[in-house]
Amino acid sequence: MTNDLDFIKKTIQLADENVQNGHGGPFAAIIVKEGKIIATGVNSVTSELDPTAHAEIKAIRNACKALNTYQLNDCIIYSSCEPCPMCLGAIYWSRPKKIVFAANKTDAANAGFDDSLIYDQLNLPIAERKIETVEIALENKNQPFLSWTNFNSKIDY
Amino acid sequence: MTNDLDFIKKTIQLADENVQNGHGGPFAAIIVKEGKIIATGVNSVTSELDPTAHAEIKAIRNACKALNTYQLNDCIIYSSCEPCPMCLGAIYWSRPKKIVFAANKTDAANAGFDDSLIYDQLNLPIAERKIETVEIALENKNQPFLSWTNFNSKIDY
Numbered sequence: 001m002t003n004d005l006d007f008i009k010k011t012i013q014l015a016d017e018n019v020q021n022g023h024g025g026p027f028a029a030i031i032v033k034e035g036k037i038i039a040t041g042v043n044s045v046t047s048e049l050d051p052t053a054h055a056e057i058k059a060i061r062n063a064c065k066a067l068n069t070y071q072l073n074d075c076i077i078y079s080s081c082e083p084c085p086m087c088l089g090a091i092y093w094s095r096p097k098k099i100v101f102a103a104n105k106t107d108a109a110n111a112g113f114d115d116s117l118i119y120d121q122l123n124l125p126i127a128e129r130k131i132e133t134v135e136i137a138l139e140n141k142n143q144p145f146l147s148w149t150n151f152n153s154k155i156d157y
Numbered sequence: 158m159t160n161d162l163d164f165i166k167k168t169i170q171l172a173d174e175n176v177q178n179g180h181g182g183p184f185a186a187i188i189v190k191e192g193k194i195i196a197t198g199v200n201s202v203t204s205e206l207d208p209t210a211h212a213e214i215k216a217i218r219n220a221c222k223a224l225n226t227y228q229l230n231d232c233i234i235y236s237s238c239e240p241c242p243m244c245l246g247a248i249y250w251s252r253p254k255k256i257v258f259a260a261n262k263t264d265a266a267n268a269g270f271d272d273s274l275i276y277d278q279l280n281l282p283i284a285e286r287k288i289e290t291v292e293i294a295l296e297n298k299n300q301p302f303l304s305w306t307n308f309n310s311k312i313d314y
Contacts, residue, residue, distance in 0.1 A: 008293050015301035019308050026301030046312040049227045050218055051251040057209050070206045080301060082292070085279055086250060089243025092275045092288065094208040099290040102298040111302035118249045122242055122279060131249065133256040135239070136165050141259040144172035144183030144237060145268035151176050155203040 007032055007078045008102050015055070015080035018042040026111070029059035029079040031072065031096070038075070039063035055079060056087035060094050070157060072096040081108050084115040085122060161257050164189055164235045169259055172212070172237035175199040183268070186216035186236040188229065188253070195232070196220035212236060213244035217251045227314060229253040238265050241272040242279060 007030055014028035025043035032038065041059030045051055056079055064070055075096040081103040083091060091099060109116065117130070126133045148154060164187055171185035182200035189195065198215030202208055213236055221227055232253040238260040240248060248256060266273065274287070283290045305311060 004291065004293060005295075008295060012295060012297060012300060016304050019301055019304040019311070022308075022310060025314065026305040028301075045227050045314045049221050049225060051221065051227045051229075051314075052209065052214050052217060052247045060209060061207055064206050064208065068206060070202050070208045072208075080298075084246060084250075086243050086246025088279060089241060089246055089275050090209045092278060093202075093241075093243060096288065099288055100293060101291075102293055102295045103302065104292060104294075107299055107302065111299070111305060113302075118246050119279065121249060122245060122276065131253065131256055133258075134161065135261060136161060136257060136259055137261075138165060138169060138259045140169060141237075142264055142268070143169060144176055144185075145260065145264065145270075147173050147176040148183040148268060151179075153179060154176070157182065157202045157208075 004076075004078070004100050007037070007076075008080075008100055010037075011078045011080040012102055014040060014042055018055075023047050024053075025113070027055040027080055029055040029077060031059050031063040031075050031077055033063075033067070033072075033075045038066045052086065054084065054087050056083050057090050060090055064094070070094070076100060081113075085118045161233075161235070164194070164233075165237075165257055165259050167194075168235045168237040171197060171199055175212075180204050181210075182270070184212040184237055186212040186234060188216050188220040189233045189235065190220075190224070190229075190231055195223045209243065211241065211244050213240050214247050217247055221251070227251070233257060238270075242275045 011028045019026045027043040029041045039062035041055045044053040072094045076098040079101045082101045168185045176183045184200040186198045196219035198212045201210040229251045233255040236258045239258045
């Protein structure tokens, strides 16, 4: 397998298998570096009781384990479906070079997986959000940041 | 400890300790249900080699383990800092009843933790994003969704 089409077809196959074997939702992701699959991930929310266990998040964690790093430089993430805001955030933090997906947000919403609520919430002022959100401006709220700035042996990320 | 102020002070203390003991970045979160702390989480990106190991994500995973569920009904998430888009996404998927934070986005950006890039990217058309993003409209891209719809023993989430 050497091109985007082959890898993205594989994610659709894995996503379909993830449903058929009762493991979780209809989503899968693959991470490729230098033409080779280094990790896969499938939706495992209900089987692992982890609401963050979306396919892309699982694949990113597995790829980082495989590469022994917390950055996916030069990697490509293939996802069976356009990433939700949580996964897109995770992808940006992990810094791969490219994202390829098959089904899009509209396809997902038609199947009952609508993440437009979350996209909308991210853009609303805090006071207007669906989950009550409160800022408490503690006097020492920046103490952890000050400690970080002064900590000599920190590992930047 | 019975109120927001006490719990949020505790997150600042945990975040500061996380820097001092060299474990990770200056962030912590606590999840409370019925007035009791059921889980904590600290930034563990570099120590666990996991770019998704932000404080809130760790706390959500730990809370779900503690409660044996993938939903945080009736829980409150206290975070030392306003959640990034990834964590806010995770919070919405886990469905707590309230979010309380201390430092805000601006405080974090001033300390070198600027997540405005990710907020901006989420709102850009795919073609204009910083990480190359490609949609491949495979003919069978909706097969996993069709299988999901037809799968009788699925667990909705």
